[in-house]
Amino acid sequence: MTAQSGCVLALSGGVGGAKLSLGLDRVLPPGDLHVLANTGDDFEHLGLSISPDIDTLLYTLSGRSNQTLGWGLEGESWNTMEALEALGGDTWFRLGDRDIATHLWRTERLAGGADLAAVTQELARRMQINSHIHPMSNQAVRTTVHSVEGHLPFQHYFVRRQCEPAVTGFSFEGLEQAQANAQVMELLATNQFSHIIVCPSNPFVSIDPILQVSGIWHALRDSSAAVTMVSPIVAGQAIKGPAAKMMTELAVPVTALGVAKHYVDKYPGLVDDFLIDQSDATLAPEISALGMRAHIAPTVMKTLEDKIQLAQTCLALETT
Amino acid sequence: MTAQSGCVLALSGGVGGAKLSLGLDRVLPPGDLHVLANTGDDFEHLGLSISPDIDTLLYTLSGRSNQTLGWGLEGESWNTMEALEALGGDTWFRLGDRDIATHLWRTERLAGGADLAAVTQELARRMQINSHIHPMSNQAVRTTVHSVEGHLPFQHYFVRRQCEPAVTGFSFEGLEQAQANAQVMELLATNQFSHIIVCPSNPFVSIDPILQVSGIWHALRDSSAAVTMVSPIVAGQAIKGPAAKMMTELAVPVTALGVAKHYVDKYPGLVDDFLIDQSDATLAPEISALGMRAHIAPTVMKTLEDKIQLAQTCLALETT
Numbered sequence: 001m002t003a004q005s006g007c008v009l010a011l012s013g014g015v016g017g018a019k020l021s022l023g024l025d026r027v028l029p030p031g032d033l034h035v036l037a038n039t040g041d042d043f044e045h046l047g048l049s050i051s052p053d054i055d056t057l058l059y060t061l062s063g064r065s066n067q068t069l070g071w072g073l074e075g076e077s078w079n080t081m082e083a084l085e086a087l088g089g090d091t092w093f094r095l096g097d098r099d100i101a102t103h104l105w106r107t108e109r110l111a112g113g114a115d116l117a118a119v120t121q122e123l124a125r126r127m128q129i130n131s132h133i134h135p136m137s138n139q140a141v142r143t144t145v146h147s148v149e150g151h152l153p154f155q156h157y158f159v160r161r162q163c164e165p166a167v168t169g170f171s172f173e174g175l176e177q178a179q180a181n182a183q184v185m186e187l188l189a190t191n192q193f194s195h196i197i198v199c200p201s202n203p204f205v206s207i208d209p210i211l212q213v214s215g216i217w218h219a220l221r222d223s224s225a226a227v228t229m230v231s232p233i234v235a236g237q238a239i240k241g242p243a244a245k246m247m248t249e250l251a252v253p254v255t256a257l258g259v260a261k262h263y264v265d266k267y268p269g270l271v272d273d274f275l276i277d278q279s280d281a282t283l284a285p286e287i288s289a290l291g292m293r294a295h296i297a298p299t300v301m302k303t304l305e306d307k308i309q310l311a312q313t314c315l316a317l318e319t320t
Numbered sequence: 321m322t323a324q325s326g327c328v329l330a331l332s333g334g335v336g337g338a339k340l341s342l343g344l345d346r347v348l349p350p351g352d353l354h355v356l357a358n359t360g361d362d363f364e365h366l367g368l369s370i371s372p373d374i375d376t377l378l379y380t381l382s383g384r385s386n387q388t389l390g391w392g393l394e395g396e397s398w399n400t401m402e403a404l405e406a407l408g409g410d411t412w413f414r415l416g417d418r419d420i421a422t423h424l425w426r427t428e429r430l431a432g433g434a435d436l437a438a439v440t441q442e443l444a445r446r447m448q449i450n451s452h453i454h455p456m457s458n459q460a461v462r463t464t465v466h467s468v469e470g471h472l473p474f475q476h477y478f479v480r481r482q483c484e485p486a487v488t489g490f491s492f493e494g495l496e497q498a499q500a501n502a503q504v505m506e507l508l509a510t511n512q513f514s515h516i517i518v519c520p521s522n523p524f525v526s527i528d529p530i531l532q533v534s535g536i537w538h539a540l541r542d543s544s545a546a547v548t549m550v551s552p553i554v555a556g557q558a559i560k561g562p563a564a565k566m567m568t569e570l571a572v573p574v575t576a577l578g579v580a581k582h583y584v585d586k587y588p589g590l591v592d593d594f595l596i597d598q599s600d601a602t603l604a605p606e607i608s609a610l611g612m613r614a615h616i617a618p619t620v621m622k623t624l625e626d627k628i629q630l631a632q633t634c635l636a637l638e639t640t
Binding site (some may be wrong): 047083085086089099101102104107123126282 | 399400401402403406407409410417418421422425427428431446447556621
């Protein structure tokens, strides 16, 4: 298997991406996985610098993610939020007591002049994570959801409004000033990656923000490694999150094919391999017709074994 | 009794001052007590704006102070600190989970442009406190402890170093730019106070910072109300905190008389009445000789009844 011969790059949003990243983390030699994380969801809240997708990756890869909630830390307590509620403060974005420690730590380091890449690297190290987690950029890029109710900052749409307003599009504020993560760009330029895997994350608000940062998608396309994408839509549904709802509202067919077309149209030549779930096997010919190699495998990750299995499937693709 | 005929002003630091403030709060008609609080202990920590003396007053007057610890909230939990410790973050200043909510709330409001007086007023209101708590100034005044080990920011001396380094003096950074609390100055100028009470707080690091803010001690001296001071030193000891240790290190006699002299030398004509504990009765003639009226009463506050009793003693002084 060539999978072990080089580093692997994964592009990831939150939960779905973190699941596959965990599988990759477990099957690759320690330190070989690099995850390029979406920071379009980041925001400042209660004076804290919060990076939800990075934190989901940190908590998942350190084996402490809350399986019940689907976000945050396991065994979390909520005493700060309760006290804040008693004060009449903003509690729509639920921050657990232990989770707050992460934000306090990050906020202080950023205020002290460290960049988000260094802060994230150090957080991962302190959480005993072997894999590397990189923010897509050190500069703030903020996803804005265009909706029938106007423009909404991402977390207001996602958490406060529970994805209720129908979306009409997206923009990413700050893209012009954003520079791509230097370490990942360097690894790409020197062809250090044997595999590049786009995790089954939301195309519009998790992967697009990463690909839109200047230089990133061209560097991925021009890399010697194949780019493998795992469809976030399985049997017409998103495993988690608003991807399917967004596709409906944007009049995109809610299928793996709809996802594939989105990427082909926006980033021609980027995706080499497109992995769809076995339940979507009939879509393979149409996906192949878009100029990608279509692959069929179980992609739904419920257990750790599922995650490891999907990781192994992705890493084995080139040898099939 | 004239005590109920007007508002009462109390000058206060943390624990000792908050105890007498609680007694005053309980015996005065709701809203008649104004507490002018030391903010020299305030600092920014982990990105949070922390006002320890104000918080002690808030938690004490809302009946939620931690009696066991002597600071913070009762029934507090420490999950954020534990998680921060696991990250290797700064945990020498212990912030409870519920306490953090207060700091998050304050920090966000200050960052949003509100001044400390308005933020404090709103916190008190949200904690159902009838009395008014005022920071001595909206501008940052930061107590620096001069010690045999050099200059230390107050909380580093007080909490991190546990008051260990011998002190040689104090300075208050930012005094030049600091303006006295406008509402208290207005109430003083219009003689709204029937009593002015200096609580049994540390002379050097609780009361001096307040009196040093431009205009405050002259306004107190020139007010029509008598200024009553309660000695923080009883039988040669401070009830709580480093006052006695500081006096020893500064070669000031560790007695109520030493305290009285400190104030007479620094603020001539300020103190009209000086209340000493019954155990220090023999000091009364010498205190009187400094030009104050000396009064003797039980001043040690262990129970709520003690606090109420001392408050009543202070309020009754003019009628004796």
